[in-house]
Amino acid sequence: MLRALHNIFRLGIKELFSLARDPVLVVLILYTFTVAVAVVSKGVQTEVRNAAIAIVDEDRSSVSARLRGAFLPPYFQPPQLIGYEEMDRLLDSGRVSFVLVIPEGFERDLLTDRAPVLQLNVDATAMTLAGNGTAYVQRIVQEEIARFLSRAEATTDYPASIVPRARFNPNLHSVWFLAVNQVINNVSILAVVLSGAAVIREREHGTIEHLLVMPVTSLEIMLSKVWANGLVIVFAAVASLFAVVQGALGVPVPGSLAVFALGAAVYLFAATSLGIMLSTIATTMPQFGLLAIPVFMILFLLSGGITPLEAMPDGLRLAMQASPASHFTAFSQAVLYRGAGLSLVWPQLLAMAGIGAAFFAFALMRFRATMAAVR
Structure with a gap:
């Protein structure tokens, strides 16, 4: 041995x-x-950093202006304001990863409880950015709309809220x-x-x-x-x-x-x-x-x-x-x-x-x- x-x-x-x-x-x-x-x-990078986004603003209202100003560095580049006819060309060329379409009458329908719908077009060839970025855009839009409605209404009641807590990597x-x-x-x-x-x-x-x-x-x-x-x-x-x-x-x-x-x-x-x-x-x-x-x-x-x-x-x-x-x-x-x-x-x-x-x-x-x- x-x-x-x-x-x-x-x-x-x-x-x-x-x-x-x-x-x-x-x-x-x-x-x-x-x-x-x-x-x-x-x-x-698996998180959203310096993502290119464009906005088709057909409403030209105060709430759409708030949405345009909500996408800030370091997560997003300053949004490009484009026409609807430019959307496919920019997505196909890879110049932008997200295009948010705000329809005409969005603010009016929002204030009259008609449940308006925003359209988010995503270049999903960049899979990780598409998935994480979509969640970022949805959260930003929801928070800006909630702030807008809280000013327009006397009170806003939320039946429940979620407080996320990331363990082991708190800043993700x-x-x-x-x-x-x-x-x-x-x-x-x-x-x-x-x-x-x-x-x-x-x-x-x-x-x-x-x-x-x-x-x-x-x-x-x-x-x-x-x-x-x-x-x-x-x-x-x-x-x-x-x-x-x-x-x-x-x-x-x-x-x-x-x-x-x-x-x-x-x-x-x-x-x-x-x-x-x-x-x-x-x-x-x-x-x-x-x-x-x-x-x-x-x-x-x-x-x-x-x-x-x-x-x-x-x-x-x-x-x-x-x-x-x-x-x-x-x-x-x-x-x-x-x-x-x-x-x-x-x-x-x-x-x-x-x-x-x-x-x-x-x-x-x-x-x-x-x-x-x-x-």
């Missing part, structure tokens, strides 16, 4: 030196956990969500890339034959690659959360980075095994890259980080329970967003460990077959 542990440790050190001598992978790690996190967090800043989520996704991507590249690199450089003549087993070789690449990714992820997310971007991380590192280490046991399994199917690095792309897409889009699992079809949601990425995303969001401790996230840790054991066993079987074929 001690000899096996010694072999695993020494082979892992060899993997670290081999990785350090690969400038492409070193630059990839640095870029993924620094520039990529900052650029995506700052560049992608997309940067707070995207920065942490990008680190979580990059852990999955690099785990597959580094572990798979380690095996492909051995094969392309011819060093796998050297391993075969050494008194080491396939299990020891595979475990050394898992712990060495996993250690690099955990260190890079924690450093990114501390230096880039908290330091450069100013995003608070209320959870424990130690608990996150523990969960990431358990998850990487499964993710690196997946990378090694893919490397036993591919024979060259280009083949491995093409094979890994659909795996990245599934891990990225269906893990629950972008789209909630509850919104997926029942069959797909159940199938994704077999993915360690789904449990890692739930674990990371609970720890990093909500400050959860081990007493709350142990089910996700247990699920990742169980799935990781299954992935590792299957990858080890494939790796042994590959080593036997080389012999």
